[in-house]
Amino acid sequence: MHGIAHQPSMFDLVEEPTLGQLDGRVQRTELTRGAWVDHLPGWVDGSEVILETLLGDIGWRAERREMYEREVDVPRLLRWYDADEPLPHPLLTSARERLTAYYAQELGEPFVTTGMCLYRDGRDSVAWHGDTTGRSSSQDTLVAIVSFGSPRPLLLRPRGGGSDSLKFPLGHGDLVVMGGSCQRTWEHAIPKTAKKVGPRVSVQFRPVGVS
Numbered sequence: 366m367h368g369i370a371h372q373p374s375m376f377d378l379v380e381e382p383t384l385g386q387l388d389g390r391v392q393r394t395e396l397t398r399g400a401w402v403d404h405l406p407g408w409v410d411g412s413e414v415i416l417e418t419l420l421g422d423i424g425w426r427a428e429r430r431e432m433y434e435r436e437v438d439v440p441r442l443l444r445w446y447d448a449d450e451p452l453p454h455p456l457l458t459s460a461r462e463r464l465t466a467y468y469a470q471e472l473g474e475p476f477v478t479t480g481m482c483l484y485r486d487g488r489d490s491v492a493w494h495g496d497t498t499g500r501s502s503s504q505d506t507l508v509a510i511v512s513f514g515s516p517r518p519l520l521l522r523p524r525g526g527g528s529d530s531l532k533f534p535l536g537h538g539d540l541v542v543m544g545g546s547c548q549r550t551w552e553h554a555i556p557k558t559a560k561k562v563g564p565r566v567s568v569q570f571r572p573v574g575v576s
């Protein structure tokens with residue numbers, strides 16, 4: 366589908382995907398203004414089969430938006446799962462449950478929706494933004510991201526810029542969680558790259574009413 370060049374090896378495809386421990390392994394970086402980021406490289410093991418599923422025909426859509434008075438394609442494909450829509454691989458459902466349990470104290474509510482973004486190659490990207498549609502425009506919340514496929518850096522900077530950005534390299538099976546005031550007081554981006562990179566899928570879990 367979509368002409369995505371991806372050649373999994375037979376070896377990778379027979380490996381069963383599993384989720385690692387979260388307790389004691391997640392590393393927190395405190396940012397300014399009550400924002401923080403948690404990072405756990407390699408949370409999902411054997412994730413090749415999940416990438417294959419996600420690169421299949423799961424209903425990816427291109428979005429268009431107005432720019433300089435004309436409509437242009439948003440440079441990535443999107444797929445949104447509401448609370449009651451089954452996810453395309455059972456490990457993703459387990460991941461959402463495990464994250465809900467791990468962050469229960471801090472979040473006080475479950476992760477419910479699942480947004481997915483497909484970056485087909487290095488030309489796909491997302492510009493600086495915070496997830497501020499809905500409650501996250503005024504309340505602290507958590508957005509958890511599990512990354513599959515080619516590594517791409519997630520950049521973070523305080524809203525409005527002004528200081529150097531932080532870089533979290535997101536590889537195959539890595540977890541990153543943005544928390545506290547991060548969506549309001551910081552911005553994040555996945556920049557384009559001229560390097561030859563394969564597809565990457567970002568799977569984002571959010572509480573209800575946050576996007």
Ligand SMILES: O=C(O)CCC(=O)C(=O)O
Binds near residue numbers: 510554568569
């Ligand atoms: O690709 C990512 O992991 C980040 C996605 C993102 O920033 C968003 O969809 O809000």
